[in-house]
Amino acid sequence: MDAMNDPSARLLTLLSLLQTPREWPGSELAERLGVSPRTVRRDVDRLRELGYPVEATMGAAGGYRLAAGTAMPPLLLDDEETVAIAVGLSTVAGNPVNGIEEASLRALAKLEQVLPSRLRHRVGAFRAAAVSMLTGNGPGADPSVLAVTAGAAAASERLRFAYRTRDGDETRRLVEPHRLVLAGRRWYLLAYDNERQDWRIFRVDRMTDVRPTGVRVPPREPPGGDAAAFVTGKMYSLAPTYEVLATVRLPAAQAAERLGAAPGEVQPIDEESCRLRGHADTLEWLASRLLLLGCEFQVHEPPELRAHLRTIAARALRATDDASERGGAAAAG
Amino acid sequence: MDAMNDPSARLLTLLSLLQTPREWPGSELAERLGVSPRTVRRDVDRLRELGYPVEATMGAAGGYRLAAGTAMPPLLLDDEETVAIAVGLSTVAGNPVNGIEEASLRALAKLEQVLPSRLRHRVGAFRAAAVSMLTGNGPGADPSVLAVTAGAAAASERLRFAYRTRDGDETRRLVEPHRLVLAGRRWYLLAYDNERQDWRIFRVDRMTDVRPTGVRVPPREPPGGDAAAFVTGKMYSLAPTYEVLATVRLPAAQAAERLGAAPGEVQPIDEESCRLRGHADTLEWLASRLLLLGCEFQVHEPPELRAHLRTIAARALRATDDASERGGAAAAG
């Protein structure tokens, strides 16, 4: 199969074998690699010298296996594992709520760059199901759009895409991407618009048909220097959001834990309740998060959220109403 | 730093450089690798012969970059990307709803096997936040328990762990793990209990302090042959679940899409409503899923779910009740 004469290729396949969570006797490795057992021992030595600790259990039932070291070894994945990782990263990057969004985006860009095309559509299929499932069918940004954009920004490549403005118009853009910024629950792209000759901010979930042009340009300095500040400053003009103020009957620590490092601040009121302040862009998201807290709470601030909670309450009551069960059309009003 | 005299190590770092989404001129690669440009060209050739298509753009502003080929190249990740991948896999494996659970579990086991300890606690910290955030704070199984168990099952290693029975008793077990099976929303371990000398099924979320013994045993044949059938057969005796029957005022296709490939069947009633049948183990999960559908629905079957929906409705109404806003203790009744 592979040319096992080449020590480098052999080391790679040896690594991939050792990453399987099982023990490999040296003789079997020798057979698989097509070399003598002595060479296998030498290769194992080489891996150890490279910093990848190959554990060996001695004795009659001995064997080799890869252990945790100080550096990550190169991951050698099969098709399904690759798809799983791509989908997993999509759920984290496409619905970011914790604090590793940028890293997951980098990893996703790195992965998409080398993803075989035969796996690409499988990833897409799973992604739709998984993301909508895990995130509560939010209208988040397409992870592959995110990945391509992040890659172009890192490579300083011009980017071409279609952008749907707030009014629903479709426009085509040619930009020099600078940085992706996460604000609230949405990704924004800070980029220099080549046609309009000015800096613009784009909502990534409104970008489609994204394709790198391949043209590299020297990176441009954004105005103000700090991309995040620039974006958050202009964000509210792009997407109207709701300011939330609520009282939650839960200790501040517990509330923060259940909410995750999500939007907003949590301030303790007393030992068993706290004040929640933050902003989000959809009422459904807010309502479901509050209800999933599993405790009593009061919503003070956005009247729309109060109205929406009443809507949900009414719907939940109708769902348990025996009267509407008989005549299906009764729920029309 | 690295011994760049070794061609194997050099190829690895070259791969890691090329995985960065940018273009690398050959001269810079030569400098970084500490070899002559001619050797870089030879190394690039070698990568291509190994099946990793290194794209090169010719001309004055040329350079090398790694493109998508037919096989996945070994992924070389930095710390943050590794953590992001581990967290992403945890959200998919620890809250499985789509159909790549087994693959994500394999990938997670592979990754945890070689995860440097310094990254381990960072993964743990993010995991708690991310999983509870994305899954709606379900009491799912600990992903690292899942990963260790999957690894032991793959390696045919005996496993020792503490198990909390339904009555709340803690027992210590020594088993030969056979397979992990996903049933409904929970992971189950089918294993041969060495002390009780019989096959047993364990809920993974009740396993703690899991540690492989390192003792390898020849794999045993499970009773019926098919692990999944065996588990689903005994599942209901382990965890009491709720049978759901509901009518949803949404076309069947849309309902299926919003519910994902989750548990249950969706049967169309007419063009704008359908019947939903399935089972799940927590009322919170069921209620939130139904409410997130964003449409009218009626719950027929589990009386507990009807009661829970009324509870939620009452809580939502109290949250918008101005009277209870003044006196905090008024919500006690």
Next chain:
DNA sequence: GCCATATAGGTCAGATCCCGGCCTACATGG
């Protein structure tokens, strides 16, 4: 307690590969 079987590693000789330096060919952008 012994033996089979595993890892661990030293040594040697021959074949092979690797590397840098030099050369020419070719594509591209200013």
Next chain:
DNA sequence: CCATGTAGGCCGGGATCTGACCTATATGGC
């Protein structure tokens, strides 16, 4: 048209790799 990049052939000296010995040592089963 020229500077600058990739592409690749050729050559010679030196380093490396491999298999085939060998011994030491740890472990589990009989």
